[in-house]
Amino acid sequence: MRSVTAILQKIFTTQFYIQNTGFFLVLFYFLFGVVDSGSLISYHKGLMMGFLEGPSFLLIVLALWALYCLKCVGFVMKVLQSQGYEFLYPAMGSMDKNRRLREWLLIHNAIYLPVWIYAGVAMMVGIRYHYYGSSIIILVFNVAMALWPLALYDRKLFQPDIFFFTGYLQRWINRRFTKPPVLYFLYELFTQFPRRILTAKLVSALMLWLTFFLMQQGDYFDLRGLQLGVMLSVLLHLQLLTHHRAFDDTWLNFMENLPISTFRHYTRMAAVYLIMWIPEMVMITVNAYTKTSVLSLLMVFCLALSLLMFFRALLYFPKMNNELHVRYVLLTCFVVLFMVLGHYEWLAILLLQVLSAIVFFSKYRRYEPYIES
Amino acid sequence: MPEPVIALHAVKKNYQDVPILDIPHLELPAGIYWLQGENGAGKTTCMKVMAGLIPFKGEIRLRGEVSSKDHPVAFRRLINYAEAEPFYPAFLTGRDLLELYLGTKGGDRQLIGEIAERMGVHIFVNNPVSTYSSGMLKKLSLLLAFTGNPAVILLDEPLITIDTRTLAIMYDLVRTRHANGVTFLITSHQPLDPEEVTITGTLRIADKNITLN
Known part of the structure; x- marks a missing residue:
């Protein structure tokens, strides 16, 4: 019998990569296809050195990773709102909190994995060339990106009517504003x-x-x-x-x-x-x-x-x-x-x-x- | 015969090429009518036609003077409809819908607020309808049907999905509004409780036509 983790990974992670095949093909083409194989490593090393050295370049890279994180969050929320996936609410809702958070952690980080791999290599390059400050920023930023969505997923599980990020704001608006x-x-x-x-x-x-x-x-x-x-x-x-x-x-x-x-x-x-x-x-x-x-x-x-x-x-x-x-x-x-x-x-x-x-x-x-x- | 509240003249309704309704003539004086018919006989289509929800051939007149053709706005002000299985856009709240109905159909806002409290609608009125159960949606839909100052209220299967407390409130509302001159057309596969409401007549829909018994 398959474990709960394997089933959840199938529902979220496998579906995420299947649905985003086109996106990853384009991404891989721009990251690895536009450079000849001989200069691939030096190309990426140069790219990483660029954002490890330059704060404004690093800011752009962090913004792109944040966008990818939002894409991951959007996907998980969409699955939770999709017809046919209602069973996830009682199933995951009946797990104890630690186990539930562990499952969310595994799901989110499995779909956030491409960023982790690239950021991990960049951090190693940063440590090798003594860019400790940038490496720490990358680590802290990605840990934050890997953790904050868990609270959102868990909240969604117990407040299914939340469409967007803050249920409180939504309810506040609903009480005061009539939609024309x-x-x-x-x-x-x-x-x-x-x-x-x-x-x-x-x-x-x-x-x-x-x-x-x-x-x-x-x-x-x-x-x-x-x-x-x-x-x-x-x-x-x-x-x-x-x-x-x-x-x-x-x-x-x-x-x-x-x-x-x-x-x-x-x-x-x-x-x-x-x-x-x-x-x-x-x-x-x-x-x-x-x-x-x-x-x-x-x-x-x-x-x-x-x-x-x-x-x-x-x-x-x-x-x-x-x-x-x-x-x-x-x-x-x-x-x-x-x-x-x-x-x-x-x-x-x-x-x-x-x-x-x-x-x-x-x-x-x-x-x-x-x-x- | 007393003045008809609602009169149907040569009403025909087809879905594509399939005829569903063909009612040459029907006049109903004020009262409470039970509209009966088998599944697929055309009860809901008939109600949707009367409520102005779907186009049809022919004419319906309310209180003898308001025509579905010539006075589409006044016509809709005089006829309310509660669907058998109501559904609304997921993001709307019950309050959004109440404000929309009160803003267009008018009526006593305070009275509707009181009915909402009696039915328990006020508890969930600020939540999006996507979070409502079928019973909550039904309660909201019934509440909306009592907004404004209608001459006719059409209730499609009002007995299903609502709890017994709300059912008693609904019977009470039907009695009170009927005493104030409102005519009701109610479809139901279950018989209406004779101790709660006195039926003026039974309408039978068969072979695309409606007959009054």
Whole structure:
């Protein structure tokens, strides 16, 4: 019969490495694949000497290890919140505290092991070359990273309703703040699908950064170039739009019994995307406010919001599946692109807004999820 | 015949191509009605149609003047619904939902607070619904159905999963609200306790239609 430790390692550790195979392949490629085998040791020795000598480099390395630790914590918490793993609560909850902490220690450090190996080698190099201060910092930091999550896991076991790091803060907020319907979808994303929203936002920010970078390289600023970047950024939100429809279909059906006008539902939809696009608006403002007028910036934001609203409104056609949606989205982008190039942006915004409103007001009350047979 | 509280005219509901409801005409005066039917007969679909949760063909009128087609907001203000198996987004708390219902349907906030205390909902109202048991969710859903000033309250299988104390409170609420002119449509596979509530009529749903006995 397998031991409890082996079973828990199978549930957490094995699954972690299976699910992150792609991540580790990329990591190994950058750490070991980009250097020829003859100079591999000197390359890593040089890298380690770099952060053992330089405090700012060491700080960056520690930050990267902390991020990896958060990734490990996120994985364990996700498993504990996943359907089918509820048995872990009574099973682990019935162990005595010392044994439970030992199991958490083994689980967490088994998935934190890649950092331990690299940090261990770095510490040995540090001692060999008399960088005792840096070696001690690395040791203390990693011991902390190996221990603090245990308290969080153990707390989660006895307070399963904790989504994030502090249950107290969550309860305090719940008592004092009523979530408005406009934030429901964002709550869903941040509590249930944080990776999805963060990835979308990160890639979208990268797209805008690339847009500004290319214009800076060419030593010019063209509003049409920025709007092209904005359109691509909007396209990167498509997965969130279909997720929004699925969320409304699955969880918000009860709201149809509430006396809320179609206009209010429409403004809520617009506000969801306005809030969702705030990070991009801030980024564009910071990078472009000296290069263009306020009106032009407003036009760019209106275009992005109008595209998002129209693409979401299209999903009120019940038979609009992902494939059809992408087709209509690309067709719309094609038309809008030429309007932008011809400086007909306000007309494009007006048309998108009118079409969104027509689709929404004619479809909302009649909409029902379509089940493909 | 007294003035109907709820009247269904040529109500049809299909799921894709499959017809579920086809009710040419049904008028119900104020009362407490027990909606009966076998599993899959269309009881829940009928309630969802009446509550405005799902689209349908035809028209439903409340108090003779408020139409589901022409006055969708006023219609929803006059009809409340408690689902058989309620579920809400995991991150919402009972308080979030109560505030949403009180903010849109209106009603006496203090009275709802008192009912919440009687049912014991106030103990867990600040916790996310993901931590609720099925009984706690059912209590919350019943409480939400009594918010506002409805003319009709639809209760889908209210007898299941709740404890006997809450059941007595629910019967009491039905009696009190009915005395104030609220009409109830209740589905249940178990008979409603005749000592607790007096049924005005039994509605039978079969062959996609509803008949009043």
